[in-house]
Amino acid sequence: MRLSLALSLLAAGASPPPSAETIQSLDVVIPLISSPLVSDGKTILAFEIHATNLSDIPLRLQNVRIVDADDGQAIATYSNEVLRQRVAQPGAGASSEAGSIGAGARAIVYVEPELPAGMRPRAVRIEMDGVAPNGHPFTLRSPPATVDRTQIPVLAPPFKDGTWVAVHDPSWARGHRRVIYTLDGRARIPGRYAVDWVGVDARGRVSTNDPDRPADAVGYDAAVLAGADAVVAATRDNMGEAGSIAGNPAHALGDGSGNYVVLRVARNRYAFYEHLRPGSIIVRAGDHVRMGQAIGAVGFTGDTTGPHLHLHVADCPLPLACEGVPFLVRGMTEVGRYRSLSDLGVKQWQDDNARGPLGPEWPGYNVVVRFTD
Known part of the structure; x- marks a missing residue:
């Protein structure tokens, strides 16, 4: 599942002034969301979010939320150190700044959200909050990503x-x-x-x-x-x-x-x-x-x-x-x-x-x- 969205450099809910700047967004790909499975007595999903920064400025992730695409119910939120531990940049090595996606770089967010009791989402939506170098926050909201229903062997x-x-x-x-x-x-x-x-x-x-x-x-x-x-x-x-x-x-x-x-x-x-x-x-x-x-x-x-x-x-x-x-x-x-x-x-x-x-x-x-x- 692929999406490419513009990121408005405005706080959520603010009215855009005439001079509001719009920049290129992260290109986000979720290769696969496999069927929910039981591990450690919990029902989880395990998947990756690929985020590529096609702009010419670095973008820093602050929060990644996963919600049920049908009713908006929260599944998991990753922030601060928990998020940084789940973000990796292929080929960047230890020198890359944790949580920051450089211009032209790709980051992969590895997530394993636990599903609330009784929840079996048909699809999930990804929401990302971040900040641009000028200090303005942005929010990216993805289209639904379908959860696979193939029977698990x-x-x-x-x-x-x-x-x-x-x-x-x-x-x-x-x-x-x-x-x-x-x-x-x-x-x-x-x-x-x-x-x-x-x-x-x-x-x-x-x-x-x-x-x-x-x-x-x-x-x-x-x-x-x-x-x-x-x-x-x-x-x-x-x-x-x-x-x-x-x-x-x-x-x-x-x-x-x-x-x-x-x-x-x-x-x-x-x-x-x-x-x-x-x-x-x-x-x-x-x-x-x-x-x-x-x-x-x-x-x-x-x-x-x-x-x-x-x-x-x-x-x-x-x-x-x-x-x-x-x-x-x-x-x-x-x-x-x-x-x-x-x-x-x-x-x-x-x-x-x-x-x-x-x-x-x-x-x-x-x-x-x-x-x-």
Whole structure:
């Protein structure tokens, strides 16, 4: 959904004098608003707002509001530090001024609004407040952006047993949510809802012996299970592993996912199981697999800082050229959460939010789960 609106440099509600100045606006694009999904017991939307400043002056965002387009009911407001943490400028690096969109620059606002109880909006509207260099405020109000209603696939657990940390967080600069691939003339986020499953033991350790040896990782070689009755859409099993975690080299763009299996779990819905151990993949394209069937094993292939299973769902079977879409996992029991991932591998998780068994959910940020299927 695209819009381009003029921004009046006037306070809201003021009568425009004859000399009122009008400037070019932000060009706003919302690539995709996926179906609402349940995570951490809450119903949320997760999407991005792309705002490009086509004027020759910088514009600073102060507030971003999301409202139900039909009745105007407020869904969420992002302001001050909360907003600044959600604004990123691709390619600008740390030198860019937080919240300010420079002339000719693009900013992306990452939002995950929680829906009020009972609300399932047909469409949402975005409102942005900001200020121009001369100090005058502006407000941008978007046309409605439709919320997708495609049914969200529910996947069975990727593992039979063990304790696993669902590593992901939209605030990380290099987290999956903020990694954009621009291929074939279009920017996409394949890992919008991706989860990295990292195995831990009862003390929170990720390694049983040498932390630099991949085979000593707690989750290494664990059987990876198909999440649904599905058709195998693609596989790759020709990449080797580095002998040490520190010695894992950089990979070409198309090789970052390592060895993988892609399952067609529904129409236009493909589940990706990545970084699998060399030689462990026991299916091939065209095979029909049953839910819970072993398809490979956790490994250390591709771009990774340690053995784990990367899992995401996308709208086509290509690792980098598809849009990431929501999925739910059933059979989980939360035993805790890591509030700081710097503790992963050195401390046990915090267990004050333990809950379950859960209904189908998208795993919360950095929660620790055991599977009960």
